Amino acid sequence: MSMKSKKIYGKDGLTRKVLAAFFASSLCCAPVFAAESDAADEATDNAVNDLGATVVTAERIPTERMDTPANVTVITAKEIAANHYATVGEAVEHVNGVTVARMGGQQQEIVRLNGDERVIVLVDGERVNNDQGASSGRSSADLHMIPSMKNIQRIEIVKGGGSALYGSDAVGGVINIITKKGVKNETTVDLSTGSWKTHSLELTNQGTDGNYSWFVTGAMTNGGNFDYNYKGTGYKMDSSDYRNRSFSLRLDGKIDDRSSAHIYYGHRSVNAAQYDCRGDSVVPPFSGNKMTEVFNNVSASYRFKEGTAAPGFLRVFNNYKTVTYGTEFNTLLWGFDYQNGWKLDENNTLIAGAEWHRSNSSNEGSGYYKDKEITNKALYVQDTMKLGKLSFVPGVRIDHHSMFGTHWTPKAALNYRPDEATQFYASWGRVFKAPTADDLYTYSVNTSMWGTFITEGNPGLQPETGWTATVGVNHKFNDKTSMGLNYFQSELKDAIAWPQISLNRWKATNINREKRRGIELSFQQRLDDAWSYDLAYSYIRTEKDTGAGAGYVWENGNSQPNGYRIGLHYVKGPWKANVLGRIGSGLDETRYVNDNYAIWDFNVSYDIKENLTTYFRINNFTDEEYYTRAASYGSYYPGTGRFYQIGLTCSF
Numbered sequence: 133m134s135m136k137s138k139k140i141y142g143k144d145g146l147t148r149k150v151l152a153a154f155f156a157s158s159l160c161c162a163p164v165f166a167a168e169s170d171a172a173d174e175a176t177d178n179a180v181n182d183l184g185a186t187v188v189t190a191e192r193i194p195t196e197r198m199d200t201p202a203n204v205t206v207i208t209a210k211e212i213a214a215n216h217y218a219t220v221g222e223a224v225e226h227v228n229g230v231t232v233a234r235m236g237g238q239q240q241e242i243v244r245l246n247g248d249e250r251v252i253v254l255v256d257g258e259r260v261n262n263d264q265g266a267s268s269g270r271s272s273a274d275l276h277m278i279p280s281m282k283n284i285q286r287i288e289i290v291k292g293g294g295s296a297l298y299g300s301d302a303v304g305g306v307i308n309i310i311t312k313k314g315v316k317n318e319t320t321v322d323l324s325t326g327s328w329k330t331h332s333l334e335l336t337n338q339g340t341d342g343n344y345s346w347f348v349t350g351a352m353t354n355g356g357n358f359d360y361n362y363k364g365t366g367y368k369m370d371s372s373d374y375r376n377r378s379f380s381l382r383l384d385g386k387i388d389d390r391s392s393a394h395i396y397y398g399h400r401s402v403n404a405a406q407y408d409c410r411g412d413s414v415v416p417p418f419s420g421n422k423m424t425e426v427f428n429n430v431s432a433s434y435r436f437k438e439g440t441a442a443p444g445f446l447r448v449f450n451n452y453k454t455v456t457y458g459t460e461f462n463t464l465l466w467g468f469d470y471q472n473g474w475k476l477d478e479n480n481t482l483i484a485g486a487e488w489h490r491s492n493s494s495n496e497g498s499g500y501y502k503d504k505e506i507t508n509k510a511l512y513v514q515d516t517m518k519l520g521k522l523s524f525v526p527g528v529r530i531d532h533h534s535m536f537g538t539h540w541t542p543k544a545a546l547n548y549r550p551d552e553a554t555q556f557y558a559s560w561g562r563v564f565k566a567p568t569a570d571d572l573y574t575y576s577v578n579t580s581m582w583g584t585f586i587t588e589g590n591p592g593l594q595p596e597t598g599w600t601a602t603v604g605v606n607h608k609f610n611d612k613t614s615m616g617l618n619y620f621q622s623e624l625k626d627a628i629a630w631p632q633i634s635l636n637r638w639k640a641t642n643i644n645r646e647k648r649r650g651i652e653l654s655f656q657q658r659l660d661d662a663w664s665y666d667l668a669y670s671y672i673r674t675e676k677d678t679g680a681g682a683g684y685v686w687e688n689g690n691s692q693p694n695g696y697r698i699g700l701h702y703v704k705g706p707w708k709a710n711v712l713g714r715i716g717s718g719l720d721e722t723r724y725v726n727d728n729y730a731i732w733d734f735n736v737s738y739d740i741k742e743n744l745t746t747y748f749r750i751n752n753f754t755d756e757e758y759y760t761r762a763a764s765y766g767s768y769y770p771g772t773g774r775f776y777q778i779g780l781t782c783s784f
Contacts, residue, residue, distance in 0.1 A: 194441070195516075201525060201545035201557035203604055203618045203652070204290040209312065212281055214701075214708045215735055216747050216779065218332075220275040220287065220309065226699070226712050227289055228668035229652050231692045232275070233761040234769070240425075241275035245291045246620050247648055247672035247690050248304030250565060250596075252294065255309045256382075256396055257469075258431045258449050261301050263491040263506055263569035264463045270628065272301055272568050277427040277453070278309060279378035279398045280349040282322070282336045285312045291652075292620055293561045293600025296529045296543035297512055299487070300565045303600065303622065311382050311396065314338035314345035324779030329356035332779075343386035351378045360770040361757040363725070369770065374404035390440070394433040401426045423457035442473025442481050459500060459576055463493040463569065479518040486511050493569035501573035501589075507534040508566070514543075523547040531564060536595045539564040558603040563624060565596035571628055571640045587630070590640040598624035598645075612658040621649040627676070644677040647684065654697075662704040668697035689762040693718035706739035716758075725768060729758035743783040751775040 197204075205227045217223040221232040221241030233242045245251050253260050253273040261272040278284075287309050294302035317339040324332045334351040353376040357368050383395040402425040431449035447469045454462035471485035487510040494502040514527030525545040532538045543561035550556075574589040604618035627646035630638045654668035671694055675684040698713035710733075717728040735749035755774040 194443075198549060198552075198555045198606065198608075199523060199547055201523065201547040201559050202290050203292055203602055203620070204288060207287040207289070209285050212284060212287075214703075214737065215710055215712070216737070216749055216777075217281055219281065220278045220284075220307075223281070223287060224275070224289060224307065225714065226697065228654050228697045229291060229650070229670040229672070229695065230289065231690070231695070233691065234771070242271045243273075243275055243307065244690075245289065245305035245307075246622070246650060247674055248622070250301050250303035252298050252302040252306045253309070254298075254306065255398065255429065256311055256394070256431070256433075257308065257445075258396075258429075258447060259298075259465075259489070260429055260451055262451065262453055262463045262465045263493045263504075264453070264455070264461050264495075264574075272570075274425075275307075276402065276425070277398075277400055277429070279380040279400045279427075280334065280336075280351055282320070282334055282351075283312045283347055283349045283380055283382065285310045291618075292559065292602040293543075293563055293622065295563045295565070295600075296527050296541045296561045297514065299508070299510055299529065299531060303563050303565060303596075303624070311380070312338070312347050313382065313384050314340055314347040316340065318783055320781065320783040322779060322781045324777055326777030327775045328358045330354070330775075330777065345384045347380075347382045349378070349380045351376070358775075359773040361755050361773050362770065363757070366755075366773065372404075374402060377401045390438050391434070391436040392438060394431075394435060396429075396431050398429045399427065423455070425456075426452075426454045428452045437473070440473075441475045442483060444470075444472040446470050460496040461494070461570075461574075462496070463491055465489060465491045481516045482513070483516075484511075484513040491569065493573075495570075495574050495576070500575050501569070504569050504573055505534070506566075506569060508532070521549050525559075533566050533595075536566050539595070539597075553608040555606045556604075558601075560599065560601045563596065563598045563600060563622070565624075567593040567595065567628060567640070574640075584636060586637045588637070588639050593628060593640055594626045594642050596624050596627050598622065598627075613656070615655045616653075618652040619650070620652075621647075623647050629676070629678075631678070644679040645684070646677075647675045649673055662702055664701045666697070666699045668695075670695040670697075688718075688720035689723060691719065691724065691760060691762070692716040707736070708738075709736040710734070720762075723762040724759045726757065729756050730754070731756050731758060731771075745781045746779070747781070748778045749776075751777075 207223050207227070212223060219241060221234070221243065224230050224243060225232040229246060231244045233244070234240065242249060243251055249271040251271065251273065253275065255278065260277060263272065287307065289305065289307050291305040294306045298306055315338065318337070320336045322332070322334040330353070332351065332353040334349065336347070336349045338347040339345065355374050357370055357372045359366055359368050378400040380398045381396070385393040387393060402423070404423045429449070429451040431447055433445050433447040435443065435445045437443045449468070450464070450466040452464050454460065467487065467489035469485065469487050471483060473481065473483040475481050487508070490505065490507045493504050496502065509532045510529060512527065512529040514525065517524045523546070525547070526543070528540060528542040530538065530540055541562040541564050543559065545559035546557065548556045570589060571593055572589045572591050574587060576587040577584060600620070600622040602618060602620040604616060606614065606616040608614045624646045625644070626642040629641055629643050631641055633639045650670060650672040652668070652670045654666065656664070656666040658664040670692070672690055673693065674687045674690060676687045677684045694717040696713070696715035698715070700711040702709040712733045713730065715728070715730045719727045721727050732753045733749070733751045734753055735747065737745055737747035739745050752772065752774050758771040759768045760771050761769040
């Protein structure tokens with residue numbers, strides 16, 4: 133069933149006393165555009181908590197992580213392999229302050245950064261968001277569109293506004309998924325089986341030939357109906373089976389010492405029996421409509437001035453998506469991106485870029501919209517100036533939207549390093565977020581055991597505008613211990629919401645204002661060569677003024693107002709093991725059944741020999757009852773129960 137959740141406001145039941153239990157916050161590393169520089173890959177592959185590593189930063193040029201005025205986390209290829217993450221959503225939800233909502237047979241993965249679904253998702257620096265959220269709230273990207281975890285070199289997550297550089301949607305932040313470049317001739321086979329008749333086969337092949345390299349993946353995954361816990365009783369969700377097929381290809385060609393060509397293609401298809409919410413009473417789960425998803429993303433890039441302080445690129449891309457459940461949604465996004473940079477002197481680096489993007493979107497069916505075209509043109513410029521121990525990063529972006537005209541989004545950031553081990557940073561930026569095609573035109577009718585539900589867009593919507601700000605500190609005590617603290621705040625005018633306007637009917641509407649603020653604390657330590665651990669806490673508060681005269685009201689629709697992350701890691705010889713905890717508290721019980729949850733995952737792997745590894749993992753070890761999305765009408769989207777998986781990976 134596709135419908136927007138009814139807004140139910142709760143009281144602030146969060147306690148701030150838990151803040152004293154932790155030392156510090158999310159590490160600051162560097163965000164996004166990392167695919168334009170392979171130099172950062174090796175530097176971040178060995179130690180995600182190494183604050184001295186070189187990454188491609190929020191300035192879109194390579195810098196040290198401690199020189200980057202942003203709150204960002206890096207998930208490396210080694211971390212992905214050690215934990216055997218099956219999807220991008222599974223990997224990022226273990227990051228402090230990140231939550232993932234799953235809908236539609238566990239196929240759609242909608243991410244929130246700083247409690248906000250307005251997040252840009254990039255693959256090798258290329259935007260994969262489109263103008264159709266397809267029942268995903270304010271998001272316009274589904275993490276399930278990423279074909280494979282096997283070809284990911286690293287995932288960079290920057291939390292906080294990025295509209296000045298990356299355009300609309302980057303209110304909560306940006307996620308960049310950097311793919312692997314072929315570096316040796318090797319084929320890898322991964323076979324696994326698990327609970328609920330889940331079976332998976334994944335093949336990868338990489339190689340080099342002179343100045344050329346390739347990295348190819350292909351996968352087939354089938355899953356049956358999952359089990360879940362509901363008020364202490366186990367149930368099977370009768371409409372949650374799925375079948376995934378995926379393929380990806382990366383080709384690289386070296387032109388000379390400073391330039392290369394890059395081609396990427398990613399395909400994923402999903403055929404799922406879409407499940408729906410569970411009712412508040414003990415009744416058989418609802419069997420929803422069949423859901424299919426097809427994603428085809430292709431891009432070609434020319435990269436120049438590689439290996440310098442200010443590399444550049446020219447990219448053309450074409451992304452296609454179709455989603456069918458009840459009605460069919462399809463959208464085509466294509467365009468080009470250009471960026472160049474100049475090292476003006478030892479302390480001054482300038483970058484500038486241009487973008488031209490066009491989308492064609494349709495919601496097929498009688499009375500629905502078809503071939504709605506939206507074009508956005510943008511220019512941006514940013515200067516990174518070093519003034520001794522202080523860095524100042526001003527920038528501005530100009531967007532010209534085919535429906536909403538021209539908007540300026542400036543930004544400014546400061547970074548101060550009093551010594552090599554300490555960093556203070558602050559940033560502020562304006563926001564411009566245009567409505568998507570779904571916001572403007574969608575008309576979706578879905579029938580369930582509870583009746584017929586209608587979701588409709590609003591052609592009279594105004595763009596969302598406002599600002600975001602963040603301040604933080606990171607400190608490295610020694611080579612084994614680090615900590616940090618981050619505070620963020622945002623405010624949007626004319627925020628777009630989907631309130632219920634009549635029985636079983638929801639419509640896109642501008643509300644007066646939407647505010648968010650929160651804090652992150654984290655602490656990481658390596659005890660010895662084998663053992664390490666990390667602790668983290670996040671607090672997120674959202675307030676909305678709907679214009680109904682009540683002023684700002686706390687909107688307790690977040691699945692993690694208080695969030696905790698706990699990790700214990702062991703690596704010695706052929707053995708690797710991890711215990712990962714995700715804990716949430718302060719939830720609105722009328723929307724999530726319980727006011728708290730604790731989910732524990734465990735995995736272990738053993739290298740039988742150099743190219744042969746076996747692994748075993750358990751997700752939700754305690755079979756916890758939890759819900760991934762806020763309720764409407766007393767019905768809930770349940771999270772999966774205890775899941776076992778065993779697998780074997782062989783390379784030759």
